[in-house]
Amino acid sequence: MIKGIRELAKHLDLSISTVSKALNGRFDINAETRARVLKAAADLGYVANQSGRALRDGATHTVGFMITQGLAINGDSFFLEVFEGVQQVLRQHRLDLVVLPCSSDEPEAEYLARIVTRGMVDAMILSGLKPRDSRIAHLQTAGIPFVTLGQSGLEHASVEFDFESVANTSVHHLARAGHRRIAVSLPADNLNLGRLFLAGYERGLTEAGLSIDPDLVMRTPPTVEGGSGLCGHLLSLPDRPTAVILSNEMSALGLYPALRAQGLEPGKDLAIIGFRDSAATRHLRPSLTCFSTSLTDVGRELARIILAQTGHLEDEAQELCRLWPMTMLRGESG
Amino acid sequence: MIKGIRELAKHLDLSISTVSKALNGRFDINAETRARVLKAAADLGYVANQSGRALRDGATHTVGFMITQGLAINGDSFFLEVFEGVQQVLRQHRLDLVVLPCSSDEPEAEYLARIVTRGMVDAMILSGLKPRDSRIAHLQTAGIPFVTLGQSGLEHASVEFDFESVANTSVHHLARAGHRRIAVSLPADNLNLGRLFLAGYERGLTEAGLSIDPDLVMRTPPTVEGGSGLCGHLLSLPDRPTAVILSNEMSALGLYPALRAQGLEPGKDLAIIGFRDSAATRHLRPSLTCFSTSLTDVGRELARIILAQTGHLEDEAQELCRLWPMTMLRGESG
DNA sequence: CTAGGTTTCGAAAACGTTTTCGAAAATCGC
DNA sequence: GCGATTTTCGAAAACGTTTTCGAAACCTAG
Known part of the structure; x- marks a missing residue:
């Protein structure tokens, strides 16, 4: 193993600058010498020192x-x-x-x-x-x-992530399936996620000819416990919603068992659309309708x-x- | 914002080396000048350049x-x-x-x-x-x-992780609860995990006065699907085991529903000890007996x-x- | 063979830092 | 007040790299 470009140059009986230029593909180097340098560098395992490089040209790459x-x-x-x-x-x-x-x-x-x-x-x-x-x-x-x-x-x-489209698509999907009372679960803070999600939700309702009911917009912490709590909230509503759209990946994990504890079956007694597909939600049964991306x-x-x-x-x-x-x-x- | 130690020195009307030594706590600097340098550095937001430092003293910190x-x-x-x-x-x-x-x-x-x-x-x-x-x-x-x-x-x-102790403790725990046929699920490869886990498992059986049955040692991929497959494997055994020890955190997620699909209840019809406590396993019901650490x-x-x-x-x-x-x-x- | 042009290479500077070593200043003993 | 000692600071080198610019060598045309 070799220490620096200095040693490599000495070993090749070339100047430092020639070696550097050969390695960096400059165009004033004979093809033959370049090949010789490249081979030697590979053989001796030389790689340009990061600190020296960064210092010289002001960029760390x-x-x-x-x-x-x-x-x-x-x-x-x-x-x-x-x-x-x-x-x-x-x-x-x-x-x-x-x-x-x-x-x-x-x-x-x-x-x-x-x-x-x-x-x-x-x-x-x-x-x-x-x-x-x-x-x-x-x-x-x-x-x-x-x-x-x-x-x-x-x-x-x-x-x-295009939360607006996610929410909008979800509403349309549920409306096509005949749902009229569609709830949505949003985080409590004022992050973009909530804003965009809500916008897409409301646009979807309007486009589907459904009314916007503020009672159906729930603020839930994005945790499993939040999903559990959501269940009670949903069931306590006067005109119980038949579907809910979740805006985080943990809620479904709490909502499923909470529903079953009430004698209700997820997907049957309450349609659920989740966000986001992940290793944790992938093994829920019945399988969760949700959004995915690479x-x-x-x-x-x-x-x-x-x-x-x-x-x-x-x-x-x-x-x-x-x-x-x-x-x-x-x-x-x- | 200041560019380098050079500018900082000029700004203080001191030499570069004095500033450097003040910043690095060398002992041949007047306490007053050091304080002056430190204050100026903080005010102007100077931090020593990483590349220059690394190049000088051969360490990147x-x-x-x-x-x-x-x-x-x-x-x-x-x-x-x-x-x-x-x-x-x-x-x-x-x-x-x-x-x-x-x-x-x-x-x-x-x-x-x-x-x-x-x-x-x-x-x-x-x-x-x-x-x-x-x-x-x-x-x-x-x-x-x-x-x-x-x-x-x-x-x-x-x-x-002390897999040997984990497996050993698991066996003792189950033996104390009266289990005589205790299965274990190991990864297929020859990683340390499998070796150590198996050693602890066999030591536990011996110490508990139970016989070692090779049929009870199963090789399973460390995935949710592996957990599902494990179920069929367990139930197909002639003298069905009453307990199983898992060596990865995903298996339980597959094993639970697979058991239920067969009409069996986890923890009741089959005792399960999982490894490792995680966000994914924490919400299984009945709750998973498992190992945890910070x-x-x-x-x-x-x-x-x-x-x-x-x-x-x-x-x-x-x-x-x-x-x-x-x-x-x-x-x-x- | 020579003038001019092209190709190929090397010397040196610069990037920002820390440290060694020597010089200057301050302090002390008497 | 003066030499000796201690304290405080500055000049310069070094770390490894890339690039600029100039020099040398080579080739081509006439």
């Missing part, structure tokens, strides 16, 4: 993906699948992905500032944003290219947006907020 | 945690909890954690070699190891400190082992393989 402990949504691999896609695309452009986990005992903004000002990454992917997240302003003033996964805004690039593709899109901002991708002018479509998986629950 | 998409037997929440603990401890020593996801279209060894020879990290944490994983030899010859999560061997540092603590231990190897932690001589204990959560299933 590295994209950061910040995650926080709080948002471990459930037991399945949401992020792992996204990482896969990001890394796949970045690698084609000789960039690398580093995931940066912020521990819960450090403020997110402080952590991000440290990472960015230390110059550890050229660009950032953010997830788990809070309503008015200070991290966005920080990256903007620092001039670091970035994209967010979810919580889109007009002022920065983002990828967000998270690896989402990761690929995130990477492409970053590449477009850093100039690695010359083509298409990206729209700022990428609404990500999801497809409905018809199950037995509604 | 960064620990890598390699994960692979392929064998996603553990999901987001598993890793996120481990990351939390690692980052907590590393941060106290002014180190940082970077998670390095290897995409499925690149050989793991090649990816690791690239990361390491590029000098992106000072040490590595490895997970998801295969039986004779070439990554270990590579790190050893490269002289990079590392620790593995699982798949312990005598030749390198590792943290591994994954954040596991992360902390991993970090400590790394710190001991890199000399950041002067104290205790670590044993090579840290067997990690788990505690049994008594549920209604057995």
